[in-house]
Amino acid sequence: MxxxxxxxxxxxxxxxxxxxxxxxxxxxxxxxxxxxxxxxxxxxxxxxxxxxxxxxxxxxxxxxxxxxxxxxxxSGPEGELTRRLHQLQERVNHALAGDEDDEQAHQSEPETPVQSSLDASRERV
CATH class of the missing domain: 3.30.160.880 (Cell division protein ZapA protomer, N-terminal domain)
Structure with a gap:
């Protein structure tokens, strides 16, 4: 109906x-x-x-x-947080899969300040 x-x-x-x-x-x-x-x-x-x-x-x-x-x-900080979490998830997945080619390719990319190594003092939720 x-x-x-x-x-x-x-x-x-x-x-x-x-x-x-x-x-x-x-x-x-x-x-x-x-x-x-x-x-x-x-x-x-x-x-x-x-x-x-x-x-x-x-x-x-x-x-x-x-x-x-x-x-x-x-879309401000939450959008950035979502993007950063996605990047971290990809890194963890590559590390767990032992995918050396992707890890080497990732390491050869120039890092931007957002993609730099984790620093707990800079992380915010």
């Missing part, structure tokens, strides 16, 4: 919108509407931006900026 999307009514700046969404997405849609409504009200209260369209654009830009900041924070 195919479920049809339900029509959800949300209010943003006292204006009602009917939005189609899947049943399992309705809580996220409501939370998104509350977030947007709150941001738009904050911007309207400053009195520096006039007009619903402009307020909506400013709110969208602020939310997009917040999202980009969160994405950068996630």
């Amino acid at each position: 195919i479920e049809e999307p339900l029509q959800l009514s949300i209010k943003i700046l006292d204006k009602e919108y009917r939005i189609a969404c899947e049943f399992h997405e309705q809580d996220d849609l409501k939370a998104s509407a509350r977030l947007l409504d709150g941001r738009m009200r904050e911007i309207r209260q400053t009195g520096r931006v006039i007009g619903t369209d402009r307020i909506a654009v400013m709110a969208a830009l602020n939310i997009a900026h917040d999202l980009i900041q969160v994405q950068r924070a996630r």
Whole structure:
């Protein structure tokens, strides 16, 4: 049986919108509407931006900026840690396999500061 999307009514700046969404997405849609409504009200209260369209654009830009900041924070040190762990795992696998050719090839590659030998004082989690 195919479920049809339900029509959800949300209010943003006292204006009602009917939005189609899947049943399992309705809580996220409501939370998104509350977030947007709150941001738009904050911007309207400053009195520096006039007009619903402009307020909506400013709110969208602020939310997009917040999202980009969160994405950068996630890809920063954690992304580096994941890459370093992958390198270490490859080294361990080569050592356990006794693969001398790969180990010699690895040793002949110029090491970058990130690939230098392990120093426990520099490791962070």
